[in-house]
Amino acid sequence: MDRYAVIGNPIAQSKSPFIHTLFARQTQQDMVYDAKLGEPGEFDDLVSRLRGEGYKGFNITAPFKEDAFAFATGLSKRAKLAGAVNTLNFTDDGLVFGDTTDGAGLLQDLKDQHVELRDQRILLLGAGGAARGVLQSLLQAQPKSLLIANRSVDKAEHLAQLFSEFKGDCELSFTPLDELSQSFDLVINSTSAGLHGELPQIPAAIFGSTTVSYDMSYSAELTGFNRWAQSHGAAKLVDGLGMLVNQAAESFSIWRGIRPGTRSVYRELRRNMSN
Ligand code: NDP
Numbered sequence: 001m002d003r004y005a006v007i008g009n010p011i012a013q014s015k016s017p018f019i020h021t022l023f024a025r026q027t028q029q030d031m032v033y034d035a036k037l038g039e040p041g042e043f044d045d046l047v048s049r050l051r052g053e054g055y056k057g058f059n060i061t062a063p064f065k066e067d068a069f070a071f072a073t074g075l076s077k078r079a080k081l082a083g084a085v086n087t088l089n090f091t092d093d094g095l096v097f098g099d100t101t102d103g104a105g106l107l108q109d110l111k112d113q114h115v116e117l118r119d120q121r122i123l124l125l126g127a128g129g130a131a132r133g134v135l136q137s138l139l140q141a142q143p144k145s146l147l148i149a150n151r152s153v154d155k156a157e158h159l160a161q162l163f164s165e166f167k168g169d170c171e172l173s174f175t176p177l178d179e180l181s182q183s184f185d186l187v188i189n190s191t192s193a194g195l196h197g198e199l200p201q202i203p204a205a206i207f208g209s210t211t212v213s214y215d216m217s218y219s220a221e222l223t224g225f226n227r228w229a230q231s232h233g234a235a236k237l238v239d240g241l242g243m244l245v246n247q248a249a250e251s252f253s254i255w256r257g258i259r260p261g262t263r264s265v266y267r268e269l270r271r272n273m274s275n
Helices: 016-027 043-052 065-071 077-082 102-112 129-140 153-162 224-231 241-256 263-274
Strands: 002-008 031-037 055-060 087-090 096-099 121-125 145-150 171-176 184-189 207-215 236-239
Touching: 002 016, 002 043, 016 031, 016 241, 016 263, 043 055, 043 065, 055 065, 055 241, 065 096, 077 096, 077 102, 077 129, 087 241, 096 241, 102 129, 102 241, 121 129, 129 145, 129 153, 145 153, 153 171, 207 224, 224 236, 236 241, 241 263
Parallel strands: 002 031, 002 055, 121 145, 121 184, 145 171, 184 207, 207 236
Antiparallel strands: 055 087, 087 096
């Protein structure tokens, strides 16, 4: 039986074992998937040891995505651009292939949720790893404009430069959070402010009566960011649970060559979180 795992720290809260176990059952794959706690500075040793025990691949979550990037002996183009890896796959010819599936996961979820990107005005809040991992996908969907807003504006500027080759006709720009003033068609929150029970310090004017608020974090109830968006008139609220399930499906298809259906798994996960 083939073995896979997610590696992170902390890891007890991870939904990945639940998701991949349902994928495996649905697609009748003979595999098991568990969670491994990594310790800072010991990532390479842990992966090498588990590989020696027969593991075929890993999902990688915080804070090891850059370690996984360095560990890989082959990288997808999107992983090179993201500077991070969330999927490791040990190939039969001995390669440690690193990829990142967050951008594909976000795009598929937006599609599932009927959120339009083409010709839309998008605000991306945050310029950390998650923002970097989804920018290529967002730009390739041909929005009218994409504004990257971050507390530390130099990081937003860096991302705007790094991804300018993908902008096509899109107006790609950056700003500090406190200079935001107009409303957008789609606001994507990729900040980690919610993890600390905070909201990014931005004006509510970013929400108009047709704005979609997409928060990459997720919770059983409305996330703090989406509650705030709702109270300021956002038309539609989506959290990052669908992105999580879809990025997992992408990883699964890299390992197993088969893409599982996500909708039933999403529903089951949502139900499980509410209990
Ligand atoms: P990083 O640590 O790389 O980046 C954090 C970002 O949040 C930075 O831009 C930082 O700004 C900003 N930030 C943090 N606190 C605040 C605050 N109080 N006010 C304003 N901005 C703030 O984290 P990641 O990019 O890896 O992750 C971000 C979020 O995305 C997390 O909540 C994570 O769970 C979620 N995520 C969800 C996924 C999914 O599948 N649904 C996948 C990946 C991530 P600054 O640069 O100024 O410090």
